[in-house]
Amino acid sequence: MLSSLVLVKQVPDTANISGKVMNDDGTVNRAKLPAVFNAEDRVALELALRLRDRYGGKVTAITMGPPRASDVLRECLYMGADEVCLITDRKFAGADTLATSYVLGRAVRKLGTFDFILGGRQAIDGDTAQVGPQTAEKLGLPQVTYAEEIRDVSDGYATIKRKIDGGYEVLRARLPVLVTVIGEAAVPRPYSAKRVMQYKNARTLIELEKLADDNSLLYSDRLVHEAKAKNLFIQTFTMDDVDVEPERCGIKGSPTKVHKIESVVLAGGDHARIEPTKEGLGKLIDALARDHLFG
């Protein structure tokens, strides 16, 4: 029996930035980008589910983010997670990786003890790969980053293959351990249709309160009660639920500050235009040859 906890994140879909989401000044309007499940985190969840398939046990997924991040938790349920938890509070907003890992570490402690803490190597919106190692440090756990395979688990040790610069290594890690996984590690399983039907109405407290606000015939207490009875209540942690020092959270707890943002003004296309014909390309070759760029 193994208990695994998976750290997941909802990210703006940077892979599909189109003209529609650009501001006039050429910057990206984040609010208009679709929010998606960070791909490597989904792979981490897949590895956790495979561990459960093989050794039995339980899989918990948590995310820290705005209220709408509950979307990725529902997706975790569709894939097979046993339990999910949303960590959200205005006072957590603006957190850099250090403040994020601090809150995540506290939330994990609150949720119990785990054999594995898993997460994607990095999130596509910042590509820092820092939250995994920093959470491991906060929890006082060893870490294995860039994992591509969890080979087996026995006698309290896991054998894990990881990528290194120019090759790979196989490690024997004492449990509990925090593991960050790369995208190539596994192909995540599709949603189970049965689980989608079962969990599509899973809701957080915030979502139920909003429902009650929008409809005078509904009362949030009742809704919560019903959701709990049907196992459709998504647990939420706010600052009061996790044992944190407020000055270590959110913007306050983030040592990195954005001092300046500059739009890059491009030179304005004073390049030589080359016709895509043989004649035009011949001129290009001649010009490059004159500059001694060949041979």
Next chain:
Amino acid sequence: MNDMVSKDVWVFVEQRDGKAAEVSLELLCKGRKLADTLGGELKAVVIAANALELAERTFHYGADEALVVAHPSLAHFRTMPYSRVLTELVREAQPRIVLFGATVIGRDIAPRIASATGSGLTADCTDLQIADVNYLKQEHHRLLLQIRPAFGGNIIATIITPDTRVQMATVREGVMELFPLQTPKPSRIQQIPFEPLPLDELVEIIERHREESRVNLKGANIIVSGGYGMGSAENFRLIHELAHVLGGEVAGSRAAVDAGFLPRERQVGQTGTTVRPKLYIACGISGAIQHRAGMQESNKIVAINSDPDAPIFEIAHYGVFGDAIEVIPKLIEVYKQRLK
């Protein structure tokens, strides 16, 4: 400002199989300049079985002193002992700046040390500068400006860590230039004692396989680079053909790597390699800022793109507005005719 606080710049000298990583030597060269601006010293931190021998090299790249941790159990990088040693050293000496390569090793260890020491850390910087900064109406003397392209759009963000003693950053290989000193600095070595702890053994290496990368984008004079606009792995063959004919190396954008057109080690950009070839031919690459960060200092840039408004044209010296799938075969043909 208190004169007692350290103005030193540290570089973690990463080693693989007992050889110093090139990115660490590049960082020593940059660190030298930063230390001069701050009026502090440049220190190389070398952790290895053969750390003494490695340390000697650092003086050729500007180190004033090498902090040497040598022990047979430190032959290969392992997170626990390495981060423990470095954390203790940083806590004790409180250097002003610590730089790491943005490699698998650097990205494993830097966040852990930043977390343990409560330091700010910025990943994948494309430039580092020192400047006085007024932040929230407060003057900060000689901060490290950690400059990196920000998510999406054409944005460059300058990150600062005004409230932490130690400022940390990671930088990709090739971003900083390598210039060995004519006459090396005199060798000055501080040996740090090391005692293995049971905690170090929580993760053991049981098998290891590594080869020196045969990909040498940084050293190439000509690079032919393909993007997502190539459309398929099959069309991407054209990039290989053109590179072969011109005697250049094949590279690509991250979108092309993500699509499986080429291996990740050939990615150019902020989170790939930074290159400065004599000739860079970008085919079906839009020219996102993260890509440009890795190639805009190329001597001559040729862009082939079917969108006349693609940002890549803004930095190109020669622009071919057309379908790369049709243009590249013509280019190969014409080249062969002219320069046999």
